[in-house]
Amino acid sequence: MRLVLALLLSLVLAASPPAAAQQATDVSPSTGEIDASAVTGRHGMVASQEAQASRIGAAVLARGGNAVDAAVATAFALAVTLPRAGNLGGGGFLVLHRAGGEPVTIDFRETAPAAATPNMFLDAAGNADPLKARFSASAIAVPGSVAGLALAHEKYGSGKLSLAALIEPAVRLARDGVPVTGDLFETLTLAERRLGQWPSSAKVFLPGGKAPAEGALLKQPDLADTLGRIAAEGPNGFYRGPVADKIAATVKAAGGILTIADLAGYRAVVRPPVRGTYRDYEILSMPPPSSGGVHLIEMLNILEGYDLTALGAGTPAALHLVVEAMKLAYADRAAFLGDADQVDVPLGKLLSKDYAAELRRGIDPAKARPAATIRPDSPALGGGGANTTHLSVVDRDGNAVALTTSLNFNYGMGLVADGTGVLLNNTMDDFSAKPGAPNAFGLIGSAANAPAPGKRPLSSMTPAIVLKDGKTKLVTGAPGGSRIISTVLQVILGRVDFDLSPAAAVAAPRVHHQWRPDVLLLERAIPPATAQALAAMGHTIEVGATSGSAHTIVVTPEGVVGVADRRARGAGAAAE
Ligand code: DON
Numbered sequence: 001m002r003l004v005l006a007l008l009l010s011l012v013l014a015a016s017p018p019a020a021a022q023q024a025t026d027v028s029p030s031t032g033e034i035d036a037s038a039v040t041g042r043h044g045m046v047a048s049q050e051a052q053a054s055r056i057g058a059a060v061l062a063r064g065g066n067a068v069d070a071a072v073a074t075a076f077a078l079a080v081t082l083p084r085a086g087n088l089g090g091g092g093f094l095v096l097h098r099a100g101g102e103p104v105t106i107d108f109r110e111t112a113p114a115a116a117t118p119n120m121f122l123d124a125a126g127n128a129d130p131l132k133a134r135f136s137a138s139a140i141a142v143p144g145s146v147a148g149l150a151l152a153h154e155k156y157g158s159g160k161l162s163l164a165a166l167i168e169p170a171v172r173l174a175r176d177g178v179p180v181t182g183d184l185f186e187t188l189t190l191a192e193r194r195l196g197q198w199p200s201s202a203k204v205f206l207p208g209g210k211a212p213a214e215g216a217l218l219k220q221p222d223l224a225d226t227l228g229r230i231a232a233e234g235p236n237g238f239y240r241g242p243v244a245d246k247i248a249a250t251v252k253a254a255g256g257i258l259t260i261a262d263l264a265g266y267r268a269v270v271r272p273p274v275r276g277t278y279r280d281y282e283i284l285s286m287p288p289p290s291s292g293g294v295h296l297i298e299m300l301n302i303l304e305g306y307d308l309t310a311l312g313a314g315t316p317a318a319l320h321l322v323v324e325a326m327k328l329a330y331a332d333r334a335a336f337l338g339d340a341d342q343v344d345v346p347l348g349k350l351l352s353k354d355y356a357a358e359l360r361r362g363i364d365p366a367k368a369r370p371a372a373t374i375r376p377d378s379p380a381l382g383g384g385g386a387n388t389t390h391l392s393v394v395d396r397d398g399n400a401v402a403l404t405t406s407l408n409f410n411y412g413m414g415l416v417a418d419g420t421g422v423l424l425n426n427t428m429d430d431f432s433a434k435p436g437a438p439n440a441f442g443l444i445g446s447a448a449n450a451p452a453p454g455k456r457p458l459s460s461m462t463p464a465i466v467l468k469d470g471k472t473k474l475v476t477g478a479p480g481g482s483r484i485i486s487t488v489l490q491v492i493l494g495r496v497d498f499d500l501s502p503a504a505a506v507a508a509p510r511v512h513h514q515w516r517p518d519v520l521l522l523e524r525a526i527p528p529a530t531a532q533a534l535a536a537m538g539h540t541i542e543v544g545a546t547s548g549s550a551h552t553i554v555v556t557p558e559g560v561v562g563v564a565d566r567r568a569r570g571a572g573a574a575a576e
Pocket of ligand 1: 387388406407408409427430458459460480482484
């Protein structure tokens, strides 16, 4: 059935004008199912969007690697087995809790090339040009993943396994091939048109000019060579020399601005996490250039003032409060957030309990607050897909890694750097082309998030770790563009306030409101009576969108539980 739908959709797309088709292919397929599967182990655990990559990570744990080693191996494997989101040509964030040590994060977000300007995504009339920001080669930002994963390994790996050893399984999979089934088959079919615009991409992903047949083997020999160079030379194998030359040449030929100097200058950054508390728990997550951690903690601070447990999981009264907190936080995101290395972000205020209390006073427990009364009116589009990917790792010593990584859209720009196998991102769209102009996820921003040389575009990726008494309790994160932050919030609430089992906390149907547009998105599994009750409180309801797949690990008295969120096909958790 799903296959029939996918094929029908691709037929519709084939008949559409190019711009519409390009937009539509970025609606990520997801299973639409709301289900999660749990694996319980005694020691380490890896949960990711692709089961084979999780097993590779678990094998690293079994060989004595720590959570960072396992996360690095899993992330490299995902670049091969889940090419729509796992990547070398994109970027992401890693949050690390070190048992007995200070937590850290690694920011390997893409950066704007040196030639970026604040007006680069405006047309001649001064209006935001979404096609340029999303589908032109100017959308390609300097990739950060290779630098970030190598830095993680170098600084925080166990020291027992070399980077080459962690990359080796990915090299093998790229060389020997992975079967084109499930998610890979569906997403390649859907992306056929976008990939097909570029001969370098068609060569890799469209044998004979078409998406591979179900069950075919996808071999990526160029990617294997690129991975091999990184294994042999470290990040220099990617950011300098032939791979860098080929990336810059492809971007230049496509009309973009990224250069070899941009690549050579890329640096991943170690930053302290943003930290908050929620009831008896401590929250660690990603600081700017992600908005995720800041607004996750802001929403939790607001919600701490309510007895959600008494209201009950999934009740209209509880969901209403959660939604009202979302609106306030997303409005702040639009107003204040950007790369804090380049602009001032009022982090102290946004993370404070006092500010949350002030915001809470503006919430009516029985009535939806119109978005226009929160901050002045701005236009915005709808929500996003599920084209990023998250993995969670816990090792036997209690170290934990939450890692979210992305090419932005499925298969990023759809453009493979010729001869490298590396798909390039279109993450420049995460900048605000113009204050008030929405990005692909309907998110608006201020001048704080305008493009500028070397600047990191604001992200919603929210890798998060929840601790109690200094020990890992829960590791989570998600894809889903703007819906990432609200997804992570609800997984945490499911455990902390509603005492749901790990699988139920992940599977529970989700709601999402991002202030603009003033629409409450409900997953289909929200019961109609609940939707009606929310509508009666004044919410404008839209049903149907599936929120991102949150592959989560929960440490329980019974063991370490890895939960694969079945909203994404092929997800899997693997115990050490
Ligand atoms: O960093 C961000 O917020 C976006 N580039 C994430 C994109 C995403 O999650 C795509 N999936 N829907």
